Structures are given as C-alpha cells and as structure tokens.
Amino acid sequence: xxxxxxxxxxxxxxxxxxxxxxxxxxxxxxxxxxxxxxxxxxxxxxxxxxxxxxxxxxxxxxxxxxxxxxxxxxxxxxxxxxxxxxxxxxxxxxxxxxxxxxxxxxxxxxxxxxxxxxxxxxxxxxxxxxxxxxxxxxxxxxxxxxxxxxxxxxxxxxxxxxxxxxxxxxxxxxxxxxxxxxxxxxxxxxxxxxxxxxxxxxxxxxxxxxxxxxxxxxxxxxxxxxxxxxxxxxxxxxxxxxxxxxxxxxxxxxxxxxxxxxxxxxxxxxxxxxxxxxxxxxxxxxxxxxxxxxxxxxxxxxxxxxxxxxxxxxxxxxxxxxxxxxxxxxxxxxxxxxxxxxxxxxxxxxxxxxxxxxxxxxxxxxxxxxxxxxxxxxxxxxxxxxxxxxxxxxxxxxxxxxxxxxxxxxxxxxxxxxxxx
Numbered sequence: 207x208x209x210x211x212x213x214x215x216x217x218x219x220x221x222x223x224x225x226x227x228x229x230x231x232x233x234x235x236x237x238x239x240x241x242x243x244x245x246x247x248x249x250x251x252x253x254x255x256x257x258x259x260x261x262x263x264x265x266x267x268x269x270x271x272x273x274x275x276x277x278x279x280x281x282x283x284x285x286x287x288x289x290x291x292x293x294x295x296x297x298x299x300x301x302x303x304x305x306x307x308x309x310x311x312x313x314x315x316x317x318x319x320x321x322x323x324x325x326x327x328x329x330x331x332x333x334x335x336x337x338x339x340x341x342x343x344x345x346x347x348x349x350x351x352x353x354x355x356x357x358x359x360x361x362x363x364x365x366x367x368x369x370x371x372x373x374x375x376x377x378x379x380x381x382x383x384x385x386x387x388x389x390x391x392x393x394x395x396x397x398x399x400x401x402x403x404x405x406x407x408x409x410x411x412x413x414x415x416x417x418x419x420x421x422x423x424x425x426x427x428x429x430x431x432x433x434x435x436x437x438x439x440x441x442x443x444x445x446x447x448x449x450x451x452x453x454x455x456x457x458x459x460x461x462x463x464x465x466x467x468x469x470x471x472x473x474x475x476x477x478x479x480x481x482x483x484x485x486x487x488x489x490x491x492x493x494x495x496x497x498x499x500x501x502x503x504x505x506x507x508x509x510x511x512x513x514x515x516x517x518x519x520x521x522x523x524x525x526x527x528x529x530x531x532x533x534x535x536x537x538x539x540x541x542x543x544x545x546x547x548x549x550x551x552x553x554x555x556x557x558x559x560x561x562x563x564x565x566x567x568x569x570x571x572x573x574x575x576x577x578x579x580x581x582x583x584x585x586x587x588x589x590x591x592x593x594x595x596x597x598x599x600x601x602x603x604x605x606x607x608x609x610x611x612x613x614x615x616x617x618x619x620x621x622x623x624x625x626x627x
Contacts, residue, residue: 217294224292227299231290236262236301237309240282251278255286255301264288266303274306277444283309283413308414315414318421321448325423330430336454337435339466342474343403345372346467347396347434349389352377356410356439356460363464368471374402380409386422393428393436405432406463407449408439420447429453439463588612600625 238255249268288301376392379385420440426448438453439460450456457463589597589611611618
C-alpha cells in the first residue's frame with residue numbers, strides 16, 4: 207500500500223491546485239466590495255473582494271489596471287473579470303483581475319457614453335454657451351436632498367464665506383426612480399423666480415448607480431435651458447456626470463461649489479479698504495501734480511492768449527487798412543465824377559427852372575382870366591357881408607347891416623339905410 211501512495215511536495219500540490227483552479231473555473235465575472243486596497247510603487251493593485259459572507263484576495267497588475275476609468279477605493283462595489291488562481295509560494299487562493307468596472311456600470315456606462323456623444327454633437331457642452339458666474343450673488347438656489355451631507359456642507363461654506371447671503375433650497379430626491387424628473391422640475395421652478403442669481407445642483411458621492419439621476423437627459427436639458435448660471439456639484443472629485451459637462455461650471459464637490467459661488471466677504475471688505483486707500487492716495491498725487499503744473503499752465507495760457515490777441519490785432523489792422531484804401535479809392539472816384547455830375551445837374555436844373563417859369567406865366571394868365579376879380583377892372587364891384595359872404599340878393603340884407611364893397615382899386619365899407627328890389 208505504501209508503494210502505491212502518491213506523495214506530493216508542497217510545491218507540487220500548490221501547482222496542481224493552481225492548475226485545477228485556472229482550468230476548472232477559468233475566467234469569471236465576480237461582484238463584491240473592495241477592502242484593504244493597496245497600490246504598490248510598481249503600479250500593481252492588491253485588495254480583498256468581499257460580500258456579506260466571504261472574501262477573496264485579488265491582484266490587478268499594472269498592464270490591466272491602466273485601462274480602469276475610475277479610481278477604486280475601499281467600500282466601493284465593483285464587478286471584475288478575473289482568472290481564478292493560486293499563489294504557489296504561499297498556497298493562497300486569489301483572483302487575477304483582468305478588467306474592473308463599477309457594479310452595475312456595464313450597461314449604464316454605455317448609456318452614458320451615447321448620451322454624452324449626442325448632447326456634445328448638439329453643442330450643449332460648448333464653452334461659448336456657458337454663462338459666467340456673477341461676482342456677488344444676492345441669493346443662491348440649491349437643488350439637492352434636504353437630508354444629505356451635501357446641503358450641510360454647502361450651507362456651512364456659504365454662511366462662513368458670506369454670512370448674510372440668501373440661500374433657497376429646492377428639496378429633491380437625488381437617486382432612485384423619478385429623481386431625475388424631480389431635479390429637472392426644481393431647476394425649472396427656480397428659473398421662474400427673479401431673486402435667484404446662481405444655482406448649485408448636485409449631491410454627495412456614491413456609485414454610478416447612486417449618481418445616475420445626474421446622467422439623465424431630462425436633467426441635462428433643464429440645466430442647458432436655465433437662464434440662471436448653474437454650478438454642477440455631483441459626487442467626489444473623481445466622479446463625472448452629464449450634468450458636469452452641460453453646466454456652466456463644474457465643481458469637484460458640493461463644498462467646492464459653494465466656494466466657487468461666492469467670494470469671502472471679509473476679503474472683499476479688505477480689498478475695498480485697500481482700493482479706497484489706493485484711490486485716495488492716487489487722487490492726492492494727481493492733485494499735487496496738477497497744482498505743480500498750474501504755474502506752467504498759467505504761463506502757457508498767457509502766452510497763448512497774447513499770441514491770439516496779437517494775431518487778432520494784426521487781422522484788425524489789416525482789415526482797417528483794407529477798408530481805408532477802399533474808402534479812399536471810392537472818394538477819389540466820386541471826386542473825379544463830381545464836376546460832370548455838377549454840370550449835368552446845373553443843366554438839368556436850368557432846363558427845369560426855365561420850363562417851370564414858362565408854365566407859371568401861362569397858369570398866371572389863365573388864373574387871372576378866370577378870377578372873379580378880373581371883372582372889377584371892367585367897372586364891376588364885389589359886395590360882401592361882414593363875415594365875408596358874397597351879397598347876391600338885397601333882400602338878404604337888413605337895415606343897419608355893414609357891408610364891404612370891393613372895387614378894382616380899394617374897398618368901400620357902408621351901412622344899409624334902405625334897399626330896393
């Protein structure tokens with residue numbers, strides 16, 4: 207019986223066990239929680255993968271872990287493609303990891319990449335459409351869970367940096383069924399208000415499944431349509447969601463989002479005091495410089511005014527000389543014309559006087575012929591009453607009336623004694 211025994215050395219046994227594991231089980235997908243993760247200087251990762259009732263040692267070598275798109279850490283649920291094996295020197299059973307992804311990430315990652323590519327093609331991630339954050343917001347709207355650590359961190363940072371800043375929470379569920387619709391509705395509601403200057407949209411860390419609401423298209427489009435600048439603050443620094451790409455600003459954590467949203471009030475006050483002092487000093491320097499320049503300005507102005515007055519005097523003198531020359535020429539010309547004008551005027555006046563004299567003699571003859579006094583030369587007389595009325599009827603005269611009778615030569619005054627018809 208002893209001759210039929212197969213005696214293995216420890217090395218042979220471990221080698222056989224490794225062969226059995228590697229060929230009997232082969233490559234398998236295993237899901238569990240990372241524990242006791244260590245990263246060697248060589249680039250290899252060593253950790254334990256466990257669930258509620260068991261654990262297994264794992265190794266992921268540098269050439270394989272370089273393709274991992276996230277940072278594994280203790281407590282993270284992952285799904286690994288592994289080769290069951292055995293480390294012969296210690297006889298320890300282990301998994302050699304070929305590929306690792308977050309639990310539930312297989313189909314979700316595919317959805318993420320497709321939506322990201324489609325929205326990028328539409329231009330929703332373009333830098334040109336992103337709005338700048340206001341320098342000093344008066345009120346900040348926050349879209350997150352009212353019970354999570356994110357809202358506490360945001361409030362703590364905001365109130366520490368700017369104590370009298372307004373904060374309005376739009377409470378939503380941030381994971382699970384219907385969370386994306388509620389987040390989008392909260393963003394749309396805050397955009398109906400006129401007192402919100404910045405929106406912070408986000409939550410604390412978690413797995414890709416926990417953060418998935420922020421990878422939904424409805425949330426991305428609500429952020430893109432927001433007229434209010436949006437800071438996306440989802441998960442930890444290593445986490446990226448569609449919301450991060452479409453938002454105006456991406457913050458690595460909710461606390462960092464609060465720091466990006468507002469400056470430190472005390473620092474602003476210090477800067478204002480410093481700027482006011484610099485401005486006051488600058489103004490004083492300018493006043494001093496201007497005062498020193500006043501004498502020079504005065505001298506320059508005096509010279510300028512004197513030059514201007516001199517030029518104006520020269521122009522006035524030239525104008526006067528020109529006017530004097532013109533007047534002299536005009537007077538000379540008029541003097542030269544004066545003898546001819548006088549001769550012409552004398553001739554015209556002589557002709558006019560001669561004609562007028564002849565006309566006067568003719569009119570005088572005509573007037574004398576027509577004058578009632580002309581008949582007086584033929585022996586007639588003209589009798590008038592005292593008031594100058596011509597007497598044509600003796601019946602109009604009364605006894606005692608004084609009458610004046612004009613003869614060719616002289617006038618007779620008489621009193622009516624009697625009258626005959």
